């Protein structure tokens with residue numbers, strides 16, 4: 001038999017194996033707990049193309065057409081894999097997997113299979129001493145089985161119920177390193193068994209539904225009155241519970257666990273979807289996970305081994321549907337993860353509520369963030385011209401391939417193909433750029449207003465590190481002048497969201513204040529509406545063309561693609577990012593665990609990026625403009641804008657002023673009695689900047705005082721316009 005030389009010379013078919021009728025099982029093997037439960041079965045036929053071989057640097061690279069990703073992890077063979085995801089009802093239990101009717105070939109290689117170089121820290125590589133993938137044993141087939149499975153519990157965005165997510169990884173190729181032999185799967189049948197005997201968890205009958213639960217220290221409660229009212233006016237049932245009350249009315253080993261139990265109880269009683277924590281690390285307790293990732297573990301120069309994890313408050317239930325303590329071995333140390341035992345504490349990871357934090361330390365910072373959120377919700381839409389701008393910041397990670405730039409190119413070409421992108425890159429080749437990546441260029445373009453900014457490169461607590469001595473330091477953000485044109489900022493970089501790190505003793509970068517992520521969302525003349533990043537050293541892998549498929553850049557891309565796919569709420573985007581990561585991660589390594597656990601959102605999870613969809617808008621659009629900042633002695637002018645794209649109609653106009661504490665006054669007499677002023681609108685009527693009234697701010701308290709405008713139908717008394725308005729921030 002003659003092989004076509006140059007194509008098949010490297011392999012020799014030594015065996016065609018058929019492993020029929022015997023099934024390889026994994027997962028829970030226990031019988032259904034209730035004998036009356038009927039075991040259910042999902043059959044998945046599996047077929048793979050024959051592997052394509054290439055030689056790269058004297059090693060064999062194997063590709064299978066159906067697989068986009070390869071197994072990551074230092075010094076482990078780079079075999080491709082494919083994941084299949086099944087979503088089961090929450091009541092599903094005893095999920096197990098069998099692989100049957102396996103048909104495969106076996107080949108001998110003339111050179112060894114390519115190995116992964118392992119994750120690259122997005123910080124100083126000299127502090128990283130990675131160990132080889134502990135799952136890889138030269139003298140055994142790798143991976144051990146043709147398929148593996150992981151089950152987790154989380155919120156399903158299709159109906160917002162809790163579900164069991166089954167992630168099955170299929171390996172079309174296995175490798176025996178000591179003998180340089182390869183097995184390639186051509187077909188098999190995967191069977192997933194489960195029963196439906198588990199108890200449901202959906203709320204108490206008749207429990208009042210809460211869309212958004214805000215948990216805040218008592219000291220900020222008064223300053224949140226207007227915000228809570230605002231959220232309710234926007235149509236979200238929003239409830240404020242003080243941190244002190246939540247802890248007092250709950251139970252647990254420490255404050256963090258009490259808060260988590262409180263959130264879980266609120267979910268069970270009120271079907272809470274969004275949870276907003278108010279307070280910086282010293283105001284709202286932080287759950288630290290114990291992660292030994294071989295990066296600076298024994299010192300605290302940059303990373304250490306304790307990782308702040310807000311995901312702890314979002315991941316309420318585990319694969320069994322039980323409260324997920326993040327401390328399965330009950331030693332009082334949470335989220336323990338290392339190379340040898342990546343998930344010692346059986347952390348589920350999959351979020352069950354949509355959690356984010358306003359990392360504020362002072363009432364003045366909170367007032368500012370609240371004013372940003374309110375103004376964004378009242379005034380921003382995807383029709384706002386500036387929202388269409390996107391700034392992509394990419395930088396070389398370890399080179400020579402420009403990984404960050406390549407990752408940005410991919411985002412520009414698919415996720416942001418309908419936007420006007422500005423590409424700020426460190427390198428000039430091979431990708432065209434609109435400008436060099438520097439603090440000046442970032443400040444310049446963000447100040448013009450944009451909907452999104454994303455940064456893929458190196459980072460540290462106090463800045464984005466572009467290489468060659470170039471940084472965007474947190475202090476430079478005070479130069480931003482984008483006012484209310486606030487972008488959603490996401491990053492795939494180290495430490496930039498390390499909100500607990502205020503280390504004045506740091507040998508290299510003494511941090512006298514908050515991290516750059518916090519500074520972005522607390523800017524006065526400009527900044528961001530939300531910031532997503534990592535709290536400690538983060539990781540990447542691959543090349544310019546594959547960087548977006550691994551670690552931090554993978555979550556970043558998933559978050560942004562969620563928005564493109566219609567998930568516009570900050571919390572939804574983050575949830576889809578984490579879910580997407582876990583759904584392709586059947587067997588998380590310490591690097592996967594850390595990547596997911598250290599991802600954090602600063603901002604309001606119930607805020608829609610790009611505002612409400614145009615399609616949901618009313619035919620009459622109204623708005624109010626007022627000065628952004630004022631002083632207590634000043635009189636401010638209220639300018640109205642109105643566009644009627646429908647028929648002529650009579651309307652009733654309501655204008656209200658809401659104080660930071662949530663007290664309400666009504667135009668025209670500015671009394672507490674609701675007053676409605678009749679108006680007639682012509683068809684096609686449109687006006688901008690109509691001076692309607694002025695208001696003496698003398699008795700308005702400091703903080704965000706919001707004017708609202710809305711039109712009502714006089715016959716039905718139902719709204720016939722959007723809710724417009726703006727807030728005046730009294731300094």
Ligand SMILES: [Ca+2]
Nearest residue numbers: 295297303304
């Ligand atoms: Ca570390």
Ligand SMILES: [Ca+2]
Nearest residue numbers: 327331333345
């Ligand atoms: Ca533990």
Ligand SMILES: [Ca+2]
Nearest residue numbers: 153317348350
């Ligand atoms: Ca979960």
Ligand SMILES: [Ca+2]
Nearest residue numbers: 280499500514
């Ligand atoms: Ca902080």
